[in-house]
Amino acid sequence: MGQGDERGPYANEMRPYAAVFVARVTARNRLPLDYSVASLRVVDFMVDGLRKGGADRKRMSGTLLALGAYVGEVLVRRAGAVWVDFDAEQRAYFGQSVGVRMPDGRVWNPLGKVFNRFELGGPEDSLQLFYLTLHGRARGTAGVTS
Template sequence: MTTYGTSYVTTGTAQQGTRPHAATRPVRWAADVVTAMREGARLRLDYSAQSLWRVDRMIEELRREGTPKPAVEGVLRGFGAYAGEVIARQTGAEWWATGGDHWVRTPDGRLWDPIDEARRCFAGQGSLRLLCRDATAPTSAGG
């Protein structure tokens, strides 16, 4: 199985990350987007993999409407953090941070960049649902 998009990051920078401070900001961004979607769009996000279908559709709708990327950067960051939290809750993954960037490290050692994947989704080249599918899928032996 191939990893979707370029949001898979090699583990070379993993030792630079810190925990638990690495999780503070993305967990907050995810919670903020859950609240904003519930109150503003009447969209309930429950941290399930299935909810990422709705998130992908929301991002696609923003793109189709021609919303300027700078106007939605905070929302995209929140959607990406939300996807990272879905992965973390399903796999026991942890948030890692270095140089202002945040990744999710799954127990098998792989690093994923759901925040960048949300930006790719807005550009029409990514999917948070597929990123989650790949991140939560068991890895094959040797590879």
Template sequence: MTTQQETRPSAATKPVRWAADAVATLREGARVRLDYSAQSLWRVDRMIDEIRREGAPYAAVESVLRGLGAYAGEVVVRQTGAEWWAGGGDHWVRTPDGKLWDPIDEARRCFAGDGSLRLLCRDATGSGPGPGSV
């Protein structure tokens, strides 16, 4: 990668704000409380699915998806001690095991019907059965 990586706090500034904005917007507008727990991501996945089923155009929900993805990233950061990383305008979460996760893109994948912020968090935190487990 040719772009220099930035670590917290500078790389965290935008995603932390996006997450906080999403939490505040949902609390005030939809009366939905998000508490930065892994369990809250079930609700987030369902909300994204409902938005998709209502047929909202991507352009109309792009910033909401970015905020919900950042929220999921903050859940991972808070549970694992991970850090936000940034480069080239993109933001990722780097867990202590060195893996990079892209929760903002995962939110977009959820909207496309092919992703789950809950499962991303489960995999990133190492809680629950791993991929391929029964």
């Protein structure tokens, strides 16, 4: 990923980054990463497996970033979101350089959500629930952004 500075990835890199990750993972493991909402449950299981396997965040950061790109791309393809580069204030708040803007104007942090799932792993950190909450089909944690 072109990271010309320490800022992190750029919004225009996220779609191809997710596509390369999906091609690599599905070729080896035949995982159903088809950009569907249901596939986010697979991402939950993948992140849980990494955590339970004892991997540390630093060593897994590339994989977690790729999973975050995939989650964001599901939001783009299924919920009408667009990738955006965060401004300095948003980068400080979210701890990431990119996120997605939903059609209603709200900005969300799918990369951070994946890292949270890895670190915390509670049911409230489900990536499928994250999608459903953002898309308005589930209630309870609306407004939680990372």
